[in-house]
Structure formats: structure tokens, C-alpha cells
Amino acid sequence: MQRTRSQQLDAIFAALADPTRRAIVARLASGEASVMELAKPFAMSQPAISKHLKVLERAGLISRGQDRQRRPRRLEAKRLAEATRWLERYRRIWEANFQRLDALLEELKAQERPVRRAKGGERS
Amino acid sequence: MQRTRSQQLDAIFAALADPTRRAIVARLASGEASVMELAKPFAMSQPAISKHLKVLERAGLISRGQDRQRRPRRLEAKRLAEATRWLERYRRIWEANFQRLDALLEELKAQERPVRRAKGGERS
DNA sequence: GTTATATATAACTCTACGGTTGTAGAACCA
DNA sequence: TGGTTCTACAACCGTAGAGTTATATATAAC
Numbered sequence: 001m002q003r004t005r006s007q008q009l010d011a012i013f014a015a016l017a018d019p020t021r022r023a024i025v026a027r028l029a030s031g032e033a034s035v036m037e038l039a040k041p042f043a044m045s046q047p048a049i050s051k052h053l054k055v056l057e058r059a060g061l062i063s064r065g066q067d068r069q070r071r072p073r074r075l076e077a078k079r080l081a082e083a084t085r086w087l088e089r090y091r092r093i094w095e096a097n098f099q100r101l102d103a104l105l106e107e108l109k110a111q112e113r114p115v116r117r118a119k120g121g122e123r124s
Numbered sequence: 125m126q127r128t129r130s131q132q133l134d135a136i137f138a139a140l141a142d143p144t145r146r147a148i149v150a151r152l153a154s155g156e157a158s159v160m161e162l163a164k165p166f167a168m169s170q171p172a173i174s175k176h177l178k179v180l181e182r183a184g185l186i187s188r189g190q191d192r193q194r195r196p197r198r199l200e201a202k203r204l205a206e207a208t209r210w211l212e213r214y215r216r217i218w219e220a221n222f223q224r225l226d227a228l229l230e231e232l233k234a235q236e237r238p239v240r241r242a243k244g245g246e247r248s
Numbered sequence: 249g250t251t252a253t254a255t256a257t258a259a260c261t262c263t264a265c266g267g268t269t270g271t272a273g274a275a276c277c278a
Numbered sequence: 279t280g281g282t283t284c285t286a287c288a289a290c291c292g293t294a295g296a297g298t299t300a301t302a303t304a305t306a307a308c
Contacts, residue, residue, distance in 0.1 A: 006143045017137035018296085019130045022210075029217040035255060048297055050256060055295090069254045069305045080215040084208055086146075091204040093153040142266085159285060172267055174286060179265095193275045193284045 008060070012083045015059035020044070021052050025075065028062060032074040132184070136207045139183035144168070145176050149185065149199065156189060156198040 003011070015021055024038055039049040053073060056062045060079040065072045127135070139145055148162055163173040177197060180186045184203040189196040 006146075009146065010141055010143060013137045013141035014295095016211075017134055017141055019134060020296095022130075022133065025214055029214045036253090044296095045298065046255075047257080047299085051296075054256090071255065075214070075218045077215050077218045080211050080218070084211040084215060087140075087204050087208045087211070090149055090153045090199070091201050091208060094199045094201045094204070097153070097155060138265095144266090160283090168266095169268065170285075171269085171287080175266075178286095195285065 008079075009083065009086060011055075011059040012061065012079055015055050015061055016083070018052070018055075020049075021056055024049075024052060024056065024073075025061065025080075028073060028075045032065060032072040034067075034070040034072050036070075038073065132203075133207065133210060135183040136185065136203055139179050139185055140207070142176070142179075144173075145180055148173075148176060148180065148197075149204075152186060152197060152199045156196040158191075158194040158196050160194075162197065 016025070020042060023041070027033060027038060027041075035046065035049060035053065038053070039046050042049065053062065056073075057064065060076055062073045063076055065074060140149070144166060147165070151157060151162060151165075159170065159173060159177065162177070163170050166173065177186065180197075181188065184200055186197045187200055189198060
């Protein structure tokens with residue numbers, strides 16, 4: 001059902017907005033693990049963990065392997081990178097603007113010209 | 125009420141898991157804006173936008189200024205950086221492990237020694 | 249075959265979220 | 279003063295999320 005890029009980001013960020021799921025990601029960063037192994041550290045039922053894994057999987061953050069009855073999960077770094085890219089982008093833009101703003105304020109201060117915004121509310 | 129670092133990450137990622145809020149962040153990356161200005165592009169009531177702004181604010185991603193009746197919002201790049209740091213961390217670790225795994229597989233293949241996992245399930 | 253282990257699914261509860269409308273309050277304008 | 283503009287708040291509704299227990303499926307072991 002072809003998800004848009006925006007829907008992908010929805011899924012990725014939503015998946016990471018839960019401490020249990022972030023802990024799972026952290027755990028998987030040091031190697032693949034079965035559902036049981038992943039469940040062990042948490043005071044939570046196995047189905048609950050399976051649900052969390054499903055969320056992470058739908059977000060593309062992890063994938064399922066196969067080893068006998070086990071279905072070990074592993075990280076998919078691509079999607080982590082995708083989220084990172086989104087964040088980095090706006091952080092950079094904003095930081096650039098911040099420096100521009102600094103420069104602008106210096107300029108205005110030098111000119112001693114107070115600015116009153118017009119009703120139309122034009123944005124730079 | 126002193127939020128833990130984990131709760132902060134909860135709030136940040138949850139805030140970014142909504143397309144409207146990401147669009148608002150994108151908009152604010154190019155300069156501060158009033159609630160009305162932020163609401164304009166969306167087919168959504170003003171209170172809805174105010175709610176979204178509250179979510180972003182609770183996550184520390186934006187802050188409120190004051191200009192007459194307006195309460196212009198601006199980005200707080202610090203928190204974007206915080207989320208980025210979390211993501212980067214596990215992406216890097218995993219990528220490092222991925223390369224180690226490659227090396228390990230080469231090694232195993234060279235030795236032609238099939239490994240059967242013992243019952244205890246020790247993790248490397 | 250039976251039994252055990254590992255995982256997934258179903259059905260349910262409870263709460264949080266994203267939207268609505270209506271209204272209140274604060275700052276400006278005439 | 280009265281009216282307009284901008285924002286916030288309250289109450290409500292529908293749906294999705296995170297957990298539960300119970301059960302089903304799949305692979306393995308005996």
C-alpha cells in the first residue's frame with residue numbers, strides 16, 4: 001500500500017517515541033536478538049514485546065530473520081539515517097538563520113532604527 | 125516536575141511523529157511566525173494548531189515570544205540536536221557492528237565450522 | 249505421535265491523541 | 279468606551295495506542 005515519505009517519517013518517529021522501543025533499538029545495536037531475549041529485561045508480557053517489534057518493523061527500523069523457531073530481529077540502519085537526515089536538515093537551516101539573525105541584529109543596532117511591523121505581516 | 129532524559133526523548137519523537145507538526149517545524153526553520161501565520165496553510169482550526177504548538181513546546185522544540193497580541197513561535201535547535209544525537213549514536217554503533225559482522229562471517233566461512241547455538245543462548 | 253519452546257494473533261480494557269465548536273481573555277484600534 | 283484581532287481554554291467525540299490474558303501456530307525434541 002505504498003506509503004508516502006511523510007507517512008514513513010510518521011512511523012519512524014512514532015516508533016522511537018516509546019522508551020521500550022528505544023531500549024530495543026539500543027539492544028539491537030549490539031547484535032541481533034530473539035523475541036525472548038528482547039523481552040527479558042522488561043516487566044512486560046511477551047505479546048507486548050511482539051507488538052512493539054511490529055511497530056518497529058512497520059517503521060522499517062528492524063527486520064526479521066529466521067533461526068529454527070526463533071525469529072531474530074536486527075536493526076535496519078537505513079531508516080535511522082532517514083530520520084537523522086530530516087532532523088539534521090532543519091537544525092542546520094535554523095542554525096544558519098540564527099547566525100543571519102545575529103548579523104541582522106548587529107546591523108540594526110548599528111543603525112539605531114527601531115522597526116515596527118506593518119499590519120500585513122510579511123515574512124522574510 | 126523534572127522530566128527524565130528518556131521522557132524528554134519521548135516528547136521530542138512523539139512531537140515529530142505528526143506531519144502537521146513537522147511542517148510547522150519546517151516553517152519555523154525559516155524564521156519565527158505567529159499562530160495565525162502557522163495555521164494558514166492547514167485545513168484545520170486555530171485551536172487545533174494551538175494544540176500542536178503546545179505539544180512542540182512541551183517537547184522543548186519551540187518557544188513563545190511576544191509581539192503585541194501575537195505570541196510568535198521560534199525553533200529551539202537544541203532539542204533537535206538532542207534527538208539527532210540519539211539517532212546518530214545507534215546508527216553508528218550498528219554500522220560499526222555491521223562491519224565487524226562482515227569480518228566475522230568471512231572468518232567463519234574460512235574455517236568451515238558450522239555453529240549450533242547452545243540452549244543457554246549466550247549473546248556475544 | 250506427544251510435549252516443549254518460540255512467536256503470533258485475538259479480544260478486551262484503559263487512556264491519550266487529534267480533531268471539533270464555543271467561548272474567554274488580552275492587546276490593539278477608533 | 280466599543281469593536282476587532284490574536285490566542286488560549288473547556289468540553290466533547292472518535293480513533294489509535296499500550297497493555298493485559300488466552301489461544302493458536304510453527305518448529306524442534308523425544
